[in-house]
Amino acid sequence: MAQFTYLKLLAAGFTTLQIYKLTAFSPHFLESSRHEQCAILNHFVQFQSNKALSTACNQFSKLYTEKIIDDLSKAKVKFIAVNHVHYSSLLREITYPPLILYYRGNIKLLNQKAILGVIGSRNATSYTEQSLHYLYPSFKQHKLCIVSGLAKGADHSALKLALKYHLPTIAILGFGHCKHYPRETHKTRSQIEQDGLVISEYPPYTNIKKYHFPQRNRLISGIAKGVLITESEAHSGTQITINCALDQNREVYVISGRIFDRMTKGNMLAAQQGAKIVMKPEDITEDFKMTI
Missing domain, CATH: 3.40.50.450 (Rossmann fold)
Known part of the structure; x- marks a missing residue:
């Protein structure tokens, strides 16, 4: 699901804006397999000339959704994605709204x-x-x-x-x-x-x-x-x-x-x-x- 991919990207160190640029670069990224996503990220990073992105790309390949969810639970933090029913309808209208909101x-x-x-x-x-x-x-x-x-x-x-x-x-x-x-x-x-x-x-x-x-x-x-x-x-x-x-x-x-x-x-x-x-x-x- 898209929300879990967003969680992984954010946990890896990608910013909200970078994720929007990534999905514009590769519209099928979210539906791709884990292996394909890593390949797309490597290709994407080559065009960005950003050392921090290279680090985030390497980190993404090591992350698993289950571990991220467990860490959130330990921190007593919940999350919703941009398409969630409780996500602010007004916020969804702004330029580059957060793809994930973490909350207590x-x-x-x-x-x-x-x-x-x-x-x-x-x-x-x-x-x-x-x-x-x-x-x-x-x-x-x-x-x-x-x-x-x-x-x-x-x-x-x-x-x-x-x-x-x-x-x-x-x-x-x-x-x-x-x-x-x-x-x-x-x-x-x-x-x-x-x-x-x-x-x-x-x-x-x-x-x-x-x-x-x-x-x-x-x-x-x-x-x-x-x-x-x-x-x-x-x-x-x-x-x-x-x-x-x-x-x-x-x-x-x-x-x-x-x-x-x-x-x-x-x-x-x-x-x-x-x-x-x-x-x-x-x-x-x-x-x-x-x-x-």
């Missing part, structure tokens, strides 16, 4: 009809939490589900307060489930694993790498109907998620800010680009009524 928690949350991404600066001030305390009671009434990363600052506040207000909560990792960063978000993550959902597109022991976080951001916007920015500086990583949201045709919301406040300068710049300024909960919930 309630996978059914992934297909909530009203998911809102909430993100912002790692250096968020008390204004982020004040704003979310104001918005979340209405979000609970309208049955919104909150998704964010597990970075410190605004992301952490978004998830921590979502749990406090008993909102359905999804966290997305930029590394494997058997790793964690930063330390201060670990307790919140553990609670989400129990009461919500934690997902990653990376195998469980994948290390923390800087370039994984922009890739993670495309998933935050990808599974959401819209993305709310609480606080963002003029030049910040938040802009990556905004760009992903716009590319994916998602609504972008920004908390209103003062023109002299550097922590909301990014918000106002996003508003100039067409983001919707949020003054009250209804500025968001009205847009979600058709999906609830």
